[in-house]
Amino acid sequence: MTIQIPAADKIIRTVVVYLFIALLIRVAGKRRMAQMNSLDLVVVLLLSNVVQNAIIGPDNSLLGGLVGAVVLVLTNFLLERATHRSPALSRLLEGPSTQLVTDGSLDRGAMLRLGLSRQEVDAALRHQGADTLTEVQSATLSPGGGVVVTLRPEDQNASIGDLERAVAQLNSKLHQLLIQQGRAS
Numbered sequence: 001m002t003i004q005i006p007a008a009d010k011i012i013r014t015v016v017v018y019l020f021i022a023l024l025i026r027v028a029g030k031r032r033m034a035q036m037n038s039l040d041l042v043v044v045l046l047l048s049n050v051v052q053n054a055i056i057g058p059d060n061s062l063l064g065g066l067v068g069a070v071v072l073v074l075t076n077f078l079l080e081r082a083t084h085r086s087p088a089l090s091r092l093l094e095g096p097s098t099q100l101v102t103d104g105s106l107d108r109g110a111m112l113r114l115g116l117s118r119q120e121v122d123a124a125l126r127h128q129g130a131d132t133l134t135e136v137q138s139a140t141l142s143p144g145g146g147v148v149v150t151l152r153p154e155d156q157n158a159s160i161g162d163l164e165r166a167v168a169q170l171n172s173k174l175h176q177l178l179i180q181q182g183r184a185s
Contacts, residue, residue: 010067010071014067015071026094055072100139100147104133110141128148128149129151136151
Protein backbone atom coordinates (compact mmCIF):
# COMPACT_ATOMS: atom_id res chain seq x y z
CA MET A 1 0.00 0.00 0.00
CA THR A 2 1.23 3.46 -0.82
CA ILE A 3 -0.05 6.86 0.11
CA GLN A 4 -0.51 8.97 -3.00
CA ILE A 5 0.01 12.28 -1.21
CA PRO A 6 2.65 12.94 1.46
CA ALA A 7 1.60 12.09 5.02
CA ALA A 8 2.41 15.62 6.21
CA ASP A 9 0.09 17.05 3.54
CA LYS A 10 -2.68 14.66 4.58
CA ILE A 11 -2.22 15.61 8.25
CA ILE A 12 -2.33 19.34 7.47
CA ARG A 13 -5.40 18.92 5.24
CA THR A 14 -7.22 16.95 7.92
CA VAL A 15 -6.47 19.43 10.71
CA VAL A 16 -7.47 22.41 8.53
CA VAL A 17 -10.76 20.76 7.51
CA TYR A 18 -11.47 19.77 11.14
CA LEU A 19 -10.90 23.33 12.37
CA PHE A 20 -13.00 24.78 9.54
CA ILE A 21 -15.92 22.44 10.26
CA ALA A 22 -15.62 23.20 13.99
CA LEU A 23 -15.83 26.90 13.14
CA LEU A 24 -18.90 26.32 10.95
CA ILE A 25 -20.62 24.43 13.75
CA ARG A 26 -19.69 27.21 16.21
CA VAL A 27 -21.20 29.81 13.88
CA ALA A 28 -24.33 27.68 13.39
CA GLY A 29 -24.89 27.95 17.13
CA LYS A 30 -25.33 25.80 20.18
CA ARG A 31 -29.01 25.27 19.53
CA ARG A 32 -28.16 23.22 16.45
CA MET A 33 -25.89 20.92 18.44
CA ALA A 34 -28.62 19.76 20.80
CA GLN A 35 -31.60 19.79 18.47
CA MET A 36 -30.65 18.10 15.23
CA ASN A 37 -33.65 17.47 13.03
CA SER A 38 -33.80 15.41 9.85
CA LEU A 39 -32.64 18.35 7.70
CA ASP A 40 -29.62 18.86 9.97
CA LEU A 41 -28.77 15.17 9.60
CA VAL A 42 -28.86 15.53 5.81
CA VAL A 43 -26.48 18.50 6.05
CA VAL A 44 -24.08 16.54 8.29
CA LEU A 45 -24.06 13.56 5.94
CA LEU A 46 -23.54 15.71 2.85
CA LEU A 47 -20.92 17.81 4.62
CA SER A 48 -18.89 14.72 5.44
CA ASN A 49 -18.99 13.69 1.80
CA VAL A 50 -18.14 17.19 0.55
CA VAL A 51 -15.04 17.54 2.75
CA GLN A 52 -13.84 13.98 2.15
CA ASN A 53 -11.85 14.96 -0.93
CA ALA A 54 -10.34 17.91 0.90
CA ILE A 55 -9.00 15.48 3.50
CA ILE A 56 -7.87 12.52 1.44
CA GLY A 57 -7.26 14.25 -1.89
CA PRO A 58 -6.71 11.80 -4.73
CA ASP A 59 -5.62 9.11 -2.24
CA ASN A 60 -8.35 6.47 -2.03
CA SER A 61 -6.09 3.86 -0.43
CA LEU A 62 -6.91 2.11 2.82
CA LEU A 63 -3.78 3.50 4.45
CA GLY A 64 -4.63 7.03 3.31
CA GLY A 65 -8.12 6.76 4.82
CA LEU A 66 -6.75 5.35 8.06
CA VAL A 67 -4.23 8.19 8.37
CA GLY A 68 -7.05 10.71 7.90
CA ALA A 69 -9.22 8.95 10.50
CA VAL A 70 -6.42 8.80 13.07
CA VAL A 71 -5.59 12.48 12.55
CA LEU A 72 -9.28 13.45 12.97
CA VAL A 73 -9.65 11.49 16.21
CA LEU A 74 -6.31 12.74 17.55
CA THR A 75 -7.10 16.37 16.66
CA ASN A 76 -10.48 16.08 18.39
CA PHE A 77 -8.89 14.50 21.47
CA LEU A 78 -6.21 17.19 21.71
CA LEU A 79 -8.68 20.05 21.29
CA GLU A 80 -10.99 18.57 23.92
CA ARG A 81 -8.09 18.30 26.37
CA ALA A 82 -6.99 21.85 25.57
CA THR A 83 -10.49 23.26 26.12
CA HIS A 84 -10.75 21.48 29.48
CA ARG A 85 -7.49 23.07 30.59
CA SER A 86 -8.10 26.54 29.18
CA PRO A 87 -11.39 28.30 29.94
CA ALA A 88 -10.48 31.02 27.43
CA LEU A 89 -9.98 28.47 24.64
CA SER A 90 -13.20 26.75 25.67
CA ARG A 91 -15.15 30.02 25.40
CA LEU A 92 -13.53 30.72 22.03
CA LEU A 93 -14.30 27.31 20.52
CA GLU A 94 -17.55 26.47 22.28
CA GLY A 95 -18.95 29.89 23.15
CA PRO A 96 -20.41 31.07 26.42
CA SER A 97 -23.56 29.90 28.14
CA THR A 98 -26.63 32.00 27.39
CA GLN A 99 -29.24 32.93 29.99
CA LEU A 100 -32.75 32.24 28.62
CA VAL A 101 -34.88 32.77 31.74
CA THR A 102 -34.29 34.85 34.86
CA ASP A 103 -36.81 34.81 37.72
CA GLY A 104 -39.60 33.54 35.48
CA SER A 105 -38.98 36.06 32.69
CA LEU A 106 -37.85 35.07 29.20
CA ASP A 107 -34.91 36.86 27.62
CA ARG A 108 -36.48 37.37 24.21
CA GLY A 109 -33.33 39.01 22.84
CA ALA A 110 -31.29 35.90 23.64
CA MET A 111 -33.99 33.70 22.13
CA LEU A 112 -33.98 35.79 18.96
CA ARG A 113 -30.16 35.66 18.66
CA LEU A 114 -30.23 31.88 19.10
CA GLY A 115 -33.23 31.33 16.83
CA LEU A 116 -35.27 29.71 19.60
CA SER A 117 -39.06 29.82 19.66
CA ARG A 118 -41.16 30.10 22.81
CA GLN A 119 -42.42 26.55 22.18
CA GLU A 120 -38.87 25.18 22.09
CA VAL A 121 -37.96 26.93 25.35
CA ASP A 122 -41.19 25.75 27.01
CA ALA A 123 -40.50 22.17 25.89
CA ALA A 124 -36.96 22.31 27.30
CA LEU A 125 -38.28 23.70 30.59
CA ARG A 126 -40.93 20.97 30.85
CA HIS A 127 -38.28 18.36 30.09
CA GLN A 128 -36.30 19.69 33.08
CA GLY A 129 -39.31 19.55 35.44
CA ALA A 130 -40.88 23.01 35.18
CA ASP A 131 -44.63 23.07 34.55
CA THR A 132 -44.79 26.83 34.05
CA LEU A 133 -42.36 29.65 33.36
CA THR A 134 -43.09 31.17 36.78
CA GLU A 135 -41.53 28.11 38.47
CA VAL A 136 -38.16 28.82 36.84
CA GLN A 137 -35.52 30.74 38.77
CA SER A 138 -33.07 30.48 35.86
CA ALA A 139 -32.60 28.59 32.62
CA THR A 140 -29.33 28.63 30.71
CA LEU A 141 -28.42 27.23 27.31
CA SER A 142 -24.98 25.64 27.68
CA PRO A 143 -22.35 25.69 24.91
CA GLY A 144 -23.10 22.04 24.12
CA GLY A 145 -26.76 22.85 23.49
CA GLY A 146 -28.28 21.51 26.71
CA VAL A 147 -30.62 23.59 28.83
CA VAL A 148 -29.85 23.81 32.55
CA VAL A 149 -32.92 24.77 34.60
CA THR A 150 -32.99 25.83 38.24
CA LEU A 151 -36.47 25.83 39.74
CA ARG A 152 -37.49 28.25 42.47
CA PRO A 153 -36.95 26.57 45.85
CA GLU A 154 -40.69 26.34 46.52
CA ASP A 155 -41.22 24.56 43.20
CA GLN A 156 -38.46 21.97 43.57
CA ASN A 157 -39.43 18.38 44.23
CA ALA A 158 -38.40 16.82 47.51
CA SER A 159 -36.55 13.52 47.51
CA ILE A 160 -37.21 10.70 49.94
CA GLY A 161 -33.99 11.69 51.69
CA ASP A 162 -35.25 15.27 52.02
CA LEU A 163 -38.48 14.01 53.58
CA GLU A 164 -36.64 11.65 55.94
CA ARG A 165 -34.42 14.53 57.14
CA ALA A 166 -37.49 16.74 57.66
CA VAL A 167 -39.26 14.02 59.67
CA ALA A 168 -36.11 13.47 61.76
CA GLN A 169 -35.89 17.21 62.48
CA LEU A 170 -39.57 17.34 63.44
CA ASN A 171 -39.17 14.31 65.70
CA SER A 172 -36.17 15.96 67.36
CA LYS A 173 -38.07 19.22 67.91
CA LEU A 174 -41.10 17.33 69.23
CA HIS A 175 -38.88 15.37 71.60
CA GLN A 176 -37.29 18.63 72.85
CA LEU A 177 -40.73 20.17 73.43
CA LEU A 178 -41.91 17.12 75.34
CA ILE A 179 -38.77 17.23 77.52
CA GLN A 180 -39.39 20.91 78.25
CA GLN A 181 -42.95 20.13 79.29
CA GLY A 182 -41.82 17.13 81.34
CA ARG A 183 -43.72 14.60 79.26
CA ALA A 184 -40.83 12.83 77.60
CA SER A 185 -40.57 9.12 78.23
